Each structure stands twice: as C-alpha cells, then as structure tokens.
Amino acid sequence: MSEGEKLIPINIEDEMKSAYIDYSMSVIVSRALPDVRDGLKPVHRRVLFGMHELGIRSNSAYKKSARIVGEVLGKYHPHGDTSVYDAMVRMAQEWSLRYLLVDGQGNFGSVDGDSPAAMRYTEARMRKISEDMLADIEKETVDFQLNFDDSLEEPKVLPTKVPTLLINGASGIAVGMATNMPPHNISEVIDGTLAYIDNNDIEIDELMQHIKAPDFPTGGIIYGYDGVREAFKTGRGRVVMRAKAGFEESNGREAIIVTEIPYQVNKADMIKKTADLVNDKRIEGIATIRDESDRNGMRIVYELKRDAVPNVVLNTLYKYTQLQSSFSVNNIALVKGRPEMLNLKDLIFHFVEHRHEVVIRRAQYELRKAEERAHILEGLIIASDNIDEVIALIRSSKDGEEARGKLIERFKLSEIQARAIVEMRLRQLTGLEQDKLRAEYDEIMKVIQGLKELLASKELRMELIKTELAEIKEKYGDERRSRIEYAGGDVSIEDLIADEQVVITISHAGYIKRTSLTEYKTQNRGGVGQKSAATRDQDFLEHLFVATNHQYLMYFTQKGKCYWMRVFEIPEGTKASKGRAIQNLINIESDDKVKAFICTQDLKDEEYINSHYVIMATKKGQVKKTPLEQYSRPRQNGINAITIKDGDELLEAKLTNGNSQVLIAVKSGKLVRFEESKTRPMGRTASGVRGITLANENDEVIGMVSVDENAVNESQILVVTENGYGKRTKIEDEGEPVYRITNRGGKGVKTLNITEKTGALVSINYVTDADDLMIINKSGLTIRMDVSDLRVMGRATQGVRLINIKGKDSIAAVTKVLREEEPGIIDEEGEINGTEFDSTDTVENND
Numbered sequence: 001m002s003e004g005e006k007l008i009p010i011n012i013e014d015e016m017k018s019a020y021i022d023y024s025m026s027v028i029v030s031r032a033l034p035d036v037r038d039g040l041k042p043v044h045r046r047v048l049f050g051m052h053e054l055g056i057r058s059n060s061a062y063k064k065s066a067r068i069v070g071e072v073l074g075k076y077h078p079h080g081d082t083s084v085y086d087a088m089v090r091m092a093q094e095w096s097l098r099y100l101l102v103d104g105q106g107n108f109g110s111v112d113g114d115s116p117a118a119m120r121y122t123e124a125r126m127r128k129i130s131e132d133m134l135a136d137i138e139k140e141t142v143d144f145q146l147n148f149d150d151s152l153e154e155p156k157v158l159p160t161k162v163p164t165l166l167i168n169g170a171s172g173i174a175v176g177m178a179t180n181m182p183p184h185n186i187s188e189v190i191d192g193t194l195a196y197i198d199n200n201d202i203e204i205d206e207l208m209q210h211i212k213a214p215d216f217p218t219g220g221i222i223y224g225y226d227g228v229r230e231a232f233k234t235g236r237g238r239v240v241m242r243a244k245a246g247f248e249e250s251n252g253r254e255a256i257i258v259t260e261i262p263y264q265v266n267k268a269d270m271i272k273k274t275a276d277l278v279n280d281k282r283i284e285g286i287a288t289i290r291d292e293s294d295r296n297g298m299r300i301v302y303e304l305k306r307d308a309v310p311n312v313v314l315n316t317l318y319k320y321t322q323l324q325s326s327f328s329v330n331n332i333a334l335v336k337g338r339p340e341m342l343n344l345k346d347l348i349f350h351f352v353e354h355r356h357e358v359v360i361r362r363a364q365y366e367l368r369k370a371e372e373r374a375h376i377l378e379g380l381i382i383a384s385d386n387i388d389e390v391i392a393l394i395r396s397s398k399d400g401e402e403a404r405g406k407l408i409e410r411f412k413l414s415e416i417q418a419r420a421i422v423e424m425r426l427r428q429l430t431g432l433e434q435d436k437l438r439a440e441y442d443e444i445m446k447v448i449q450g451l452k453e454l455l456a457s458k459e460l461r462m463e464l465i466k467t468e469l470a471e472i473k474e475k476y477g478d479e480r481r482s483r484i485e486y487a488g489g490d491v492s493i494e495d496l497i498a499d500e501q502v503v504i505t506i507s508h509a510g511y512i513k514r515t516s517l518t519e520y521k522t523q524n525r526g527g528v529g530q531k532s533a534a535t536r537d538q539d540f541l542e543h544l545f546v547a548t549n550h551q552y553l554m555y556f557t558q559k560g561k562c563y564w565m566r567v568f569e570i571p572e573g574t575k576a577s578k579g580r581a582i583q584n585l586i587n588i589e590s591d592d593k594v595k596a597f598i599c600t601q602d603l604k605d606e607e608y609i610n611s612h613y614v615i616m617a618t619k620k621g622q623v624k625k626t627p628l629e630q631y632s633r634p635r636q637n638g639i640n641a642i643t644i645k646d647g648d649e650l651l652e653a654k655l656t657n658g659n660s661q662v663l664i665a666v667k668s669g670k671l672v673r674f675e676e677s678k679t680r681p682m683g684r685t686a687s688g689v690r691g692i693t694l695a696n697e698n699d700e701v702i703g704m705v706s707v708d709e710n711a712v713n714e715s716q717i718l719v720v721t722e723n724g725y726g727k728r729t730k731i732e733d734e735g736e737p738v739y740r741i742t743n744r745g746g747k748g749v750k751t752l753n754i755t756e757k758t759g760a761l762v763s764i765n766y767v768t769d770a771d772d773l774m775i776i777n778k779s780g781l782t783i784r785m786d787v788s789d790l791r792v793m794g795r796a797t798q799g800v801r802l803i804n805i806k807g808k809d810s811i812a813a814v815t816k817v818l819r820e821e822e823p824g825i826i827d828e829e830g831e832i833n834g835t836e837f838d839s840t841d842t843v844e845n846n847d
Helices: 012-032 042-054 065-075 081-090 128-134 164-168 186-198 226-234 267-279 310-320 344-385 387-395 400-411 415-422 431-456 458-476 606-610
Strands: 102-105 123-126 144-146 153-155 170-173 178-181 221-223 236-242 244-250 253-260 286-291 300-304 324-330 332-335 338-341 483-485 501-507 511-516 541-548 552-557 561-566 594-600 613-618 622-627 650-656 660-666 670-675 701-708 716-721 725-730 761-767 771-777 781-786 811-818
Touching: 012 042, 012 170, 042 065, 042 081, 042 123, 042 128, 042 153, 065 081, 065 123, 123 128, 128 458, 164 186, 164 344, 178 332, 186 344, 186 458, 226 236, 226 324, 253 310, 267 286, 267 300, 300 310, 332 344, 344 387, 344 400, 344 415, 344 431, 344 458, 387 400, 400 415, 431 458, 541 594, 541 811, 552 650, 613 660, 613 701, 650 701, 660 761, 701 761, 716 811, 761 811
Parallel strands: 221 483, 594 650
Antiparallel strands: 102 123, 144 153, 170 178, 178 324, 221 236, 236 324, 244 253, 253 300, 286 300, 332 338, 501 511, 501 541, 552 561, 552 594, 613 622, 613 650, 660 670, 660 701, 716 725, 716 761, 771 781, 771 811
C-alpha cells in the first residue's frame, strides 16, 4: 500500500445492497420507463431532440441514419449504437407504433421479424407529429439538464402537444418492475382529454365513452371488454386480441382468410407454428397454409379440407395459435421521477398538468420577449420623434459609448434603448419606417395585454389547451383500426364444436354414439328400412333421439340415478358403427342401464332451471315431479333422481314448463290423462305418487307423454305395437276430449285395440302433421316416414301396418322429428332440403 493511502473495511453485503439499489434506480429512471408527461423514454427523447438539433424536419431532406445515431450517441446517449438505432427503427415501423414518429426510407424490417438494414444504408427524418412534440422547446417551456460530459444541455422532457403515452403506449423491463402500455386512437384520446378538462371530476366510466379501448397499429379485434375495463380503472388488465378473419371459396374449397393479426405477433413465426400443429394432427381440417401478403396488405390463407367446418377450424386456430393472443396492460410510468401505477384518468390528468405548465412557461417567455421588444420600440419612437437632435448628439460624440451616455442623459432612456438607437440603420429614418414602428408598438402592446390576461386566468389557459388539442385532432385524427367485440371472452370448448344436429342411439347393451342427422334418408310408409347399426349378438338398438352438439344430456337410469353429459362429449360414429359402451363415458353401475334422457339448454341459466320441471314415470305406474334446478349440479358419480321401490324401475323422464298435461300408457292398451298440476313438486329423493293403476300383474307402463296445455288441440297421440301396427288419435276433437282428463291414479281408457296380430303396446308419442317418424327394429333396421301419411283414427281401433316385420323381429323404439315445411328429403350428398329440426322439444323416446 503506497504512502498516504488507507484501507476502509466495508461490509460486502451493505456494499452490494447500495450498489444494486443505485443500479436499479438508474435503470428505472433513465432507461426503461417512460415519463408520464411526454410518454418517452430517454433514448427516444434524445433521438427526436438530436434530429431537431440537426434540423431534420418533416419537410427537409432525409439524412443517413448513421448520421443521426452518431449525433445522439456523441452528444446525449453514451450507450451502444444498436440501442439508439433499434429505438429509432421502432419509431418508424407502422406495425410497432400507432402513430409513427420517424419517417424512414429504406429497409426498416418487417412484421415477419426481418431485421432492418444497417444504419449506413437507411435514411430518416422527423414526422410532422414529432415536430408538434418539440414545438416551443426553444421558449423555455421545459427544464434542460447537462449531458453526460457536461458539455451540452438536453431537455428533461419534451413540451409535447400530443398525448404520446396514451396514443403510442410503451413497454419496458426495469429492475423489479416492468411497464406495458397499449396504444390508443388519437381522436378518442383527445375527446376524452377535452371531456376531462371540461369536468375534472369525470368518472372513468364516462371517459370510457370517449376512449373506448386500446387501438392497435395492426388492427385486429379486441375480444371481450372485461380486461379493457379493468385496465382503464386500475392500470392493470388483460386485453384479449384476435385476428380479423373471413371465409372465401378458394380452388373450389372453403378457406379462412386472415387480413389483420394481433399486435406484436410475428407473422412468419405464427404461420410456422400453425403448420407444425397441423402436421402433428393437433389442429384438424386444414389442407394448406399460404402467406399471400404484399404491398397492398396482409393476407394469410388457410385452405380447408372438404369435410371441415370453417367456424370450428377458426375457433381451433384461435385457441391453439397466436391468431388470438393477449396484451397484459401494466401502466407504470415515471411521475416526478418515481414509478407509479396509473389508471386512465391519472394518465390524462398528468398530461393536462404538463400541458398547463408548458402553456404558462411559454406565455411567460413570450411576455418577457414582448416587453423587451416594446421597451426598445419605445426608445426608437422617442428617437424618431426627436431625430434631428439625436443625429446631432451622435455626430458630436467621439464614440458609441459617449453617444449612448448622452442619449440616456438627454432623453431619460435605458442602456438597452440607447444601444438600439445608436445601432439604428439610416433607412429607419424614413417616414414609412416610422409609421411601421408605431404600428408594431401598438400590436405588441395588444399581445402583452393578451398574455397578461392569459397568465391571470386558468380558464383562458384551459381554453387554449383545448384549442391546441382540437388542432392536433384535426391534423392527425383517424378511424379506429381495432374493432371491439364486447361479447367476447375466453374460447370455450363449445366454440370448437359445430352446433349441428345429430342422431344419438343407445343400444340395449348400453352402446352409445352420435351420428350426423344427414345420414338418415326419408322413405315411404311400408318400406323395409335401411341397415342402421352394427350390433352384437342378442343386442338391439333401444333408444334413438335427435339433439344438437351444444345441448346438455341428462341420463336417467332404471335405478333412479341421473348422470350429466354434453352432446359433443358423446363419441361420434357412422350410421353403421357400433358406438362406445356407456359405462366408459359415465360412471354407471354394471347392473344399471339408461332408460330415459332429457335434452336441456344451459343448466347455469337460473331463469331457465327455475321455470322447468322433470316429470318421471316408473314401470309400476308411479309418477314424480321435481324442479329442474335440483338436477343442475350433477356430480361425476351421478345423483339420485328418484327413490325406486323393490321390483320397480324408472321408465321415463320428461322436461316440462309446469303447465303440461301428462298421458301415461300401459302395455295392455290403456291410457290415463291428467293435469301436471295434480302432482306437487317433490325433492330428488322422493319416490313419487301413483300415476296409473295397472290392469294386472303382467301389465306395465310403456311410456309417458307430456303435452303443453296450449298445444292440446293440435296434438295427436301416436301409438305403436310390437308387431308394427300403429295409429294416431286426436287428444281432443273439436274441443271434445277423446281421452278425458281424469285424476291421476285411475285405470285409464282404451287407446288401441290390442289383439294377437298387433301384439302389446310398445310406444306412445304425441305428434302433429309436421312430424316425421323414425322407427327402429330390434334387428337394427330403421325406417323414416311422414306422420301425415297416417290417417287419424278413433280411440278403440287397432291401427294400420307401419313397417313390415320379418320373422320374429319386433319394434324396439319409435321417435319423431319435427319438419317445419314440406316433407324433407335427405339427398345423396347429405344435404337436407326443406327440413329443419328443433331438437329441444321434438324428441320422444320409448322402450
């Protein structure tokens, strides 16, 4: 250790702590976070100020980027040249900034992530909006500070007329904090700022009527509004962005065309990752992907396979690719040198405060300059009024100093006035020039008066700020690019499944599948049907019904349990396939089996579940009514729907609105009709009350129908026997009941004349002329026919043959399908002509 030096022991922990705090404060304050007033980080401010000092205006020639970077680097920003050039490049990229601050010439990169050309090849100049950010900087409107070597001064902040932080946003990672602020539309921001100036107590909700949402340079769709609202109110939130997509025919196939993508998404990367997902079979339905973007705009083409549903593929793309991404808003900016989290109103408040200070300082500067000029003009006017004496006085002086002294003494002038008179040119002695002096003096006195009034009145200053903001809006205002979809939200599984109609079949052995309804064709009465499904030995199809993919299916088993499933969760199969065992899909007991089902809408809709009921019937004639709300929270292992007594089993369950009439039919051909209100609502565990009295021990209930009381006059009952006989009968004929209303629990009246030829009753449905009928045999044959082909008959007749039964075959199930217009034909291409189906209330199922 050399002489005179001494060692000071320092605790390394304390030294590390203080050094790291110093470093982090440096990063926070002078690198990563924008100032709330002008919305710029130091590097961007220095780039713009450097261009201002070089005189590179929007109307001057372009200058080499290297020249600008050198100026900024050498004078103000002692960091790497890359950091300066990258910052300048970003200010010139139309996909990075909503309102460009630099006008670039040459290769400034691309939305595909291509690098810009080196700074020696590109050129740049300011844009007009940047000039408005630097306007009045020479009028002492902002404080200056010394640069890194104390040789020059640079502005601490720009006196911007433009609310830059809101219109262009910012992003940066500091130490221990980060900022991520979205861009907005300048017209909306200025409207919101004007509304704030008019009413400082304005609520954020009112500001949001002007500033509706962020507005991204790449356009796209803001999907859902909750995140936007949260961000505006708290400064933090998640804004979901979607690409703007449409559908087109391309090469004879459907194609998805994307014209705008979410902000900050690399287009080339997105396409590559999507192609990988398609190759890995994670995304189905896409044949090829092409990027057809050119100088006229973006165009990405996703060509679809022939069997793909465009909406489903698009929703899958939204779910698995960057066609949907999110912008996490984190509004942290420097307020008086300290980082703060700011909401929408805070951002506007700080901008208006800054603008107010700039206007005051500008007015003070202009007033000072005007008074200085007025003072000189007063001296010149005195001189011109006494010109001969002034000339003689100056001529008699040996030098300028003496002349000034004599003038001050003779005319009581100031030093400044005397100097101005001595330096006055001879041409100012002309009469015209003297008139000009007086006119200028009068004009400048008005300016001084105006500036004093401005400085004395806050209202006038605010009016001036509003006028200047309106001018900025007039110059740079434009339409929104990002569309807002208020109803949006997270992509749910339903969005990925087309809500089309399907036929669901359940076999006797418990195999289930869903098949597109278009696979079934209409046939005439008396045909032998088509092969419908492959079944195992001794198995046969027992249940068949129509639903849509998005509906909820509630399964009721013979032991009285209820299970819950979405239709799209049922495995898809062709018409001839066997399906999957229901035990593999729901946790049903091995000795239990599904006997009834209900198709419902959304079980989370309180109004819906509280206004609907489930009516159940058992084989032994018990009925029970329970509010649907009791079944709206099913569990994985099922819930108890009804308590079943020994020797009985649940047979049927129907959804009603509380105003229905119930018809229960038995094997022996009898039927009872009673009002639903005769059965009071009970809990899930109740076993119900008697619905019909059976004729004998062998008799049993074969089905139950519920008919809305308003539809009784148009409705008819269709009954079918096991040997293929059926008929339809009116419930009421011209107001007279064919089946009279009785109390529940009676023996009922005859509904079909049962003989050995007809066999026992197997099915009951309520139908109208607008229905089609689907019949399925135990052997697996199906036939579809028009109900209107069957004439209406009396109550006690035996009906007509509906289907030719071969050998020992018999009917397993009958269901109906609503036809809204003429009888629909499903043609060879699988298109439905003139047929529409309502899948909530048209499906009946019987054992």
